Amino acid sequence: MSLSRFLVKRSLQGLFVIWGVITVVFGLRFISPGDPANVLLPPDVDPEVRAEVIAELGLNEPLYVQYWDFISGIPLGELGNSLVTRTPVAARVLAKLPATLELAIAATIVAIVIAIPLGVISATRRHQPADYGATVFSLVGISTPNFWLGVMLIIVLAVQFDLFPTSQRPIGVDGIVLLFVSGSLGEAVNGLTTWLWHITLPAVTLGTYFTALITRLTRSGMLDQLGQTYVRASRAKGLPETLVRYKHALRNTLIPVITVIGLQLGTLIGGAVITEAVFAWPGLGTLIINSINARDWPVLQGSLIVVAVGFVLVNILVDALYAYVNPQVAYD
Amino acid sequence: MISERTLRNLRRELRRSLLAKIGIVVVVFILLMAVFAPFISPYSPGKQNLDEARLPPVGFSTAETREVTKMENGSVVIEGGEVVTEERTVYTNATAAHPLGTDGNGRDILSRVIYGARTSILVGIFGTSLAALIGVLVGLTAGYYRGRVDDVLMRSADIMLAFPSLVLAIALVGVWGQAQAPIPDPFVVTGLAPAFRSALGFTTGMPDTVVLPGTVIVVVALVNWVWFARVARGEALSIREEEYVKAARALGASDGWTVLRHVLPNAITPILVLATIQVAAIILLESALSFLGFSGADVSWGFDIALGRQYQSTAWWISTIPGLAIVITVVGLNLVGDWLRDALDPGIEGEGGV
Numbered sequence: 014m015s016l017s018r019f020l021v022k023r024s025l026q027g028l029f030v031i032w033g034v035i036t037v038v039f040g041l042r043f044i045s046p047g048d049p050a051n052v053l054l055p056p057d058v059d060p061e062v063r064a065e066v067i068a069e070l071g072l073n074e075p076l077y078v079q080y081w082d083f084i085s086g087i088p089l090g091e092l093g094n095s096l097v098t099r100t101p102v103a104a105r106v107l108a109k110l111p112a113t114l115e116l117a118i119a120a121t122i123v124a125i126v127i128a129i130p131l132g133v134i135s136a137t138r139r140h141q142p143a144d145y146g147a148t149v150f151s152l153v154g155i156s157t158p159n160f161w162l163g164v165m166l167i168i169v170l171a172v173q174f175d176l177f178p179t180s181q182r183p184i185g186v187d188g189i190v191l192l193f194v195s196g197s198l199g200e201a202v203n204g205l206t207t208w209l210w211h212i213t214l215p216a217v218t219l220g221t222y223f224t225a226l227i228t229r230l231t232r233s234g235m236l237d238q239l240g241q242t243y244v245r246a247s248r249a250k251g252l253p254e255t256l257v258r259y260k261h262a263l264r265n266t267l268i269p270v271i272t273v274i275g276l277q278l279g280t281l282i283g284g285a286v287i288t289e290a291v292f293a294w295p296g297l298g299t300l301i302i303n304s305i306n307a308r309d310w311p312v313l314q315g316s317l318i319v320v321a322v323g324f325v326l327v328n329i330l331v332d333a334l335y336a337y338v339n340p341q342v343a344y345d
Numbered sequence: 346m347i348s349e350r351t352l353r354n355l356r357r358e359l360r361r362s363l364l365a366k367i368g369i370v371v372v373v374f375i376l377l378m379a380v381f382a383p384f385i386s387p388y389s390p391g392k393q394n395l396d397e398a399r400l401p402p403v404g405f406s407t408a409e410t411r412e413v414t415k416m417e418n419g420s421v422v423i424e425g426g427e428v429v430t431e432e433r434t435v436y437t438n439a440t441a442a443h444p445l446g447t448d449g450n451g452r453d454i455l456s457r458v459i460y461g462a463r464t465s466i467l468v469g470i471f472g473t474s475l476a477a478l479i480g481v482l483v484g485l486t487a488g489y490y491r492g493r494v495d496d497v498l499m500r501s502a503d504i505m506l507a508f509p510s511l512v513l514a515i516a517l518v519g520v521w522g523q524a525q526a527p528i529p530d531p532f533v534v535t536g537l538a539p540a541f542r543s544a545l546g547f548t549t550g551m552p553d554t555v556v557l558p559g560t561v562i563v564v565v566a567l568v569n570w571v572w573f574a575r576v577a578r579g580e581a582l583s584i585r586e587e588e589y590v591k592a593a594r595a596l597g598a599s600d601g602w603t604v605l606r607h608v609l610p611n612a613i614t615p616i617l618v619l620a621t622i623q624v625a626a627i628i629l630l631e632s633a634l635s636f637l638g639f640s641g642a643d644v645s646w647g648f649d650i651a652l653g654r655q656y657q658s659t660a661w662w663i664s665t666i667p668g669l670a671i672v673i674t675v676v677g678l679n680l681v682g683d684w685l686r687d688a689l690d691p692g693i694e695g696e697g698g699v
Contacts (some may be wrong), residue, residue: 026503033504045520152364156675158629160636161650161668164657168665172658283511287633301512302637305519317516321507 020333027329034321038314039083070096092315097307102315105300108320111185113296116219116288119212119282123220124227129270131224132231133263136239147228154225159284163218163291170214177214177344180293182206194292219288223277234266268335277333279324351614351689356386358688370682375674379462382575383538383551385528387453389440390460390644392549399660402446403439409659411435448649448663449656458670460552461646467672468561468631469624475566476627477620480573485604485612486524488576488581499578502571510568511633517564518634523641527554541563561640565627576619580612587611618685625678632671646671 054063067073071082086093092102135147171179184204192201238244239262247257286298293299297316304312359365378385386550415422415429422429439446445454462521507515532538533553542551584590585608593603632647634640642648646667653663 026500029500030503030507033501034507037504037508041516041520046522107608152676152679153672156625156679157672158632158636158647158668158675160633160647160673161664164650164654164664165668168657168661238643279506279509280511281509283509285513286509286515287637290637303513305639307517313516313519317508317512320509320512325507 016336019336023329023332027325028251030325031322035084035087035318038317039080040112042310093311095309095312102311106315106319109297109300112182112294113285115186116215116285116294119216120220123216124223128224128227129231132228133235135232136235151225151228154221159218159222160287160291162221163288166214166218178211182211182294215288215292215294219284227270230270231266234269235262238262238265272335278327282320354688358684362684364680365404365684368485368677371673371677372681377457379466382459382463383532384541386459388456388549389551390457390676392452392635397447398449398451400443400447401439402662403444406436406438407485408686409435430525445666446662457644457649458667461667463555464642464645465628468558469628470564471562472627473620473695476568476570477573481577481616484577485581485608488578489585489604501573505571514564514568514630514634515639518560518639521560525641526557526559528557530555558640558642561631561634566629569623572619576615577612577671581608584608584611614689618689621685623684629675
């Protein structure tokens with residue numbers, strides 16, 4: 014199968030999964046006890062007013078009409094209106110998305126920058142103190158709940174030593190770019206420092222699990238590669254050890270590592286939800302939690318759809334990238 | 346089901362690996378703590394004593410500046426009809442009565458850690474069992490029948506995988522509410538634990554029920570069955586081509602019989618390895634749900650971490666200690682998982698973590 018046919022097939026599968034996701038999210042409302050109209054109405058409301066609100070929300074329509082209304086708006090980017098604020102859900106989700114993406118990307122950068130060197134050092138100095146250190150770190154790292162790590166970082170670095178703020182996001186990358194474009198360079202630099210200062214603890218909190226995971230993968234991948242015949246052959250023909258390690262072995266190690274990073278993006282978003290709760294970070298996670306507490310159905314459903322669809326799209330992208338960088342892949 | 350050779354590999358790997366030994370010791374320790382909680386817990390986990398709130402753990406003391414009534418020669422100083430107050434540094438010392446300190450309501454943290462183990466272990470074991478039951482059933486069916494059945498089942502697994510597990514779990518628990526079933530604690534209702542306690546001189550009574558967090562167990566299973574389905578399907582796909590399976594079918598065995606009698610027993614090793622890792626992942630998931638206040642549990646390590654947050658600048662131990670309990674438990678389970686994987690080498694990928 015050619016690469017393009019593989020991509021078409023993969024996209025069709027993705028489309029099916031997206032349809033499934035939307036249907037599951039639609040169904041979520043029906044497993045919940047209680048009526049969405051109750052969110053808007055006091056319990057002792059006049060039955061006529063109640064019937065009116067239910068009609069207005071379209072809740073008395075047959076199921077297939079409700080389903081069609083729900084699903085047909087989505088390709089146009091319509092996710093309905095919030096029950097609480099009566100504003101479009103899509104706009105609210107979009108407004109919260111940058112904060113979550115910033116956090117996820119910052120955490121990924123933290124993870125890659127620390128984990129790959131650590132994994133390489135660990136593999137090339139096997140059974141030495143550095144290797145044991147890295148192994149223990151990655152074991153504890155994958156076993157630590159990140160919300161607890163966040164609380165610990167706050168207690169030690171924010172409360173005791175006052176090095177970082179405990180929470181909040183006073184400025185985002187979008188704000189910094191805006192300042193930069195409008196020519197206030199000094200303020201843009203200030204904004205950037207503030208942003209870095211505020212995102213450090215959340216990014217470390219969210220990134221630690223991935224740092225640990227990628228360290229483990231890089232270590233075992235490197236060990237595997239360094240034992241291959243081509244490495245021995247390169248050494249035998251007199252290639253410098255640094256070239257053997259970093260040009261050949263590391264490059265082959267990174268291919269599966271990149272795939273795992275892509276596949277773990279779902280875990281990353283899940284982790285972001287709870288990290289946001291710890292640091293009062295105003296992203297999608299905070300929106301999801303608030304919408305559950307307020308029983309604001311459309312907002313919860315819209316956020317879930319955006320998260321899941323984003324995840325499916327990223328996975329297709331990762332598959333394509335993987336197929337592109339690794340010509341040996343079998344497309345099936 | 347588990348062959349002599351498998352047991353030999355397990356023993357050999359255990360002799361070789363210090364980490365595997367540590368893992369087993371930790372897991373057994375936590376299990377015993379959870380099972381025998383009413384025997385060993387110094388207090389009831391819910392017993393409040395506001396006079397003893399926020400006592401630090403043994404080895405620590407706290408200094409706090411407080412407004413206190415001014416005393417002279419043992420009596421209150423009154424000037425102009427008002428009680429005079431003064432600022433004084435109050436030192437709080439640890440007491441041996443609360444070795445891990447107390448929380449904001451004066452509840453004993455050691456007792457809460459011991460009882461919290463029950464919540465984690467219950468959700469971990471029942472959640473994993475239910476996830477395995479669903480996942481193995483789906484996976485074996487998909488792998489055994491292949492074709493259209495396989496397509497439908499595995500595509501629905503893909504749909505589940507498109508949701509980040511924590512997000513889906515929050516949404517499900519959030520919309521479902523938090524059903525919990527109190528079941529009688531056998532050690533307390535039979536009088537065994539109370540007799541043991543009074544012999545030791547403990548005075549407080551223990552709760553006579555164990556709370557089974559029903560919704561949380563169902564939700565973590567619904568979120569995690571997919572991993573079992575994938576592994577079981579892979580095994581079924583290869584095992585169905587084995588001669589003994591073909592032979593069984595040629596002899597007229599039904600599909601159900603063939604799967605249960607021939608495919609499942611030969612797929613059990615990787616499923617067990619996955620289950621070990623999944624218990625760890627599900628314990629982490631439960632703690633996250635409790636931390637966010639969605640699980641409804643009132644004795645849970647994750648919930649206690651959240652309770653301690655309001656004292657994060659004055660009483661660090663309230664959040665710190667239950668978190669350490671989670672880390673130790675999950676490290677132990679992961680070490681056992683590594684041991685099983687290294688010894689049995691089923692070549693599966695694990696997933697977990699919050």
